[in-house]
Amino acid sequence: MTAEKIGWGTGLKDLKIPNVLKVYYGDMQESNENFVVMETNVDDCSGEILGYTSEKLFQNGALDVFYTPIFMKKNRPAYRLTVACKKEDMLKLQNIMFRETTTIGIRYRFESRTELGGEFEEIDTKYGKLKVKKVINNGEIYIYPEYESMKELAEKSNIPLKELYKLDELKAD
Numbered sequence: 117m118t119a120e121k122i123g124w125g126t127g128l129k130d131l132k133i134p135n136v137l138k139v140y141y142g143d144m145q146e147s148n149e150n151f152v153v154m155e156t157n158v159d160d161c162s163g164e165i166l167g168y169t170s171e172k173l174f175q176n177g178a179l180d181v182f183y184t185p186i187f188m189k190k191n192r193p194a195y196r197l198t199v200a201c202k203k204e205d206m207l208k209l210q211n212i213m214f215r216e217t218t219t220i221g222i223r224y225r226f227e228s229r230t231e232l233g234g235e236f237e238e239i240d241t242k243y244g245k246l247k248v249k250k251v252i253n254n255g256e257i258y259i260y261p262e263y264e265s266m267k268e269l270a271e272k273s274n275i276p277l278k279e280l281y282k283l284d285e286l287k288a289d
Contacts (some may be wrong), residue, residue, distance in 0.1 A: 118142045150203045151229045154210065156219040157186060159194030166195060169216040176212060177205035237263075242284045243273040248286070258285050 121140040127135035158166070170181045180200040197217065201209050203226075210222055218287045234251035239259075247265035251258050261280065270277040 118169075133262050141186055149226050152201055152224055153227050154199045154201070154206065154213070154222050154224040156197050156213060156217070156222045157188060157194055158197055158217050159188050159192050161195075161218045165217065166197070169197070169212065172212050172216060173209055175199060175270050176208055185265055186279045233260075240284050241269070241280075241283055243269050243275070243280070246280070246285070261286060 119140045121141040122204050123139045123141070125137045125139070127137070129135055166183060170183075173181045178199050178201050180198075182198050183195040184198065185196045186194050186196050197219070199209055199213065206224065210224075212221055215217060218245055232251040232253050236247060237250050238245050238247055240246075246269055247262040249262065252259070263275065266280050270280055
């Protein structure tokens with residue numbers, strides 16, 4: 117909710133607790149029921165299988181995939197696999213998680229998400245063209261270079277990747 121006005125009022129009864137009412141007036145933001153987070157704990161799966169699973173999940177619509185090291189019962193080291201996706205991709209991605217890992221159960225929840233709108237562009241640098249994502253937040257412009265494009269430019273120009281992040285062209289006007 118974006119609050120436009122906030123009002124306070126007091127009642128006439130003398131209670132043991134403050135007799136106060138607070139009211140918010142404003143616009144409700146749209147609920148984003150389309151965003152799902154799925155999680156499962158995996159304790160008997162190799163790193164190679166988990167890496168492969170991550171690639172398959174991204175290829176099939178996952179918005180984010182990550183692993184968190186955890187300890188399960190009897191202090192067994194394991195990983196929590198977390199996958200964020202759109203609701204319409206949930207069943208397809210669950211099937212990949214079941215098929216590719218040793219999990220036997222997946223938890224899920226619907227969450228809200230705030231997302232900055234953006235567009236992909238190509239900018240000219242002294243080393244060549246670079247793909248970037250340009251986003252706007254409260255009137256401020258942010259430019260984020262795409263990793264694969266940075267990597268390609270660094271290799272082609274024979275310069276350290278970290279040097280490309282310092283380019284003036286990556287600073288918003």
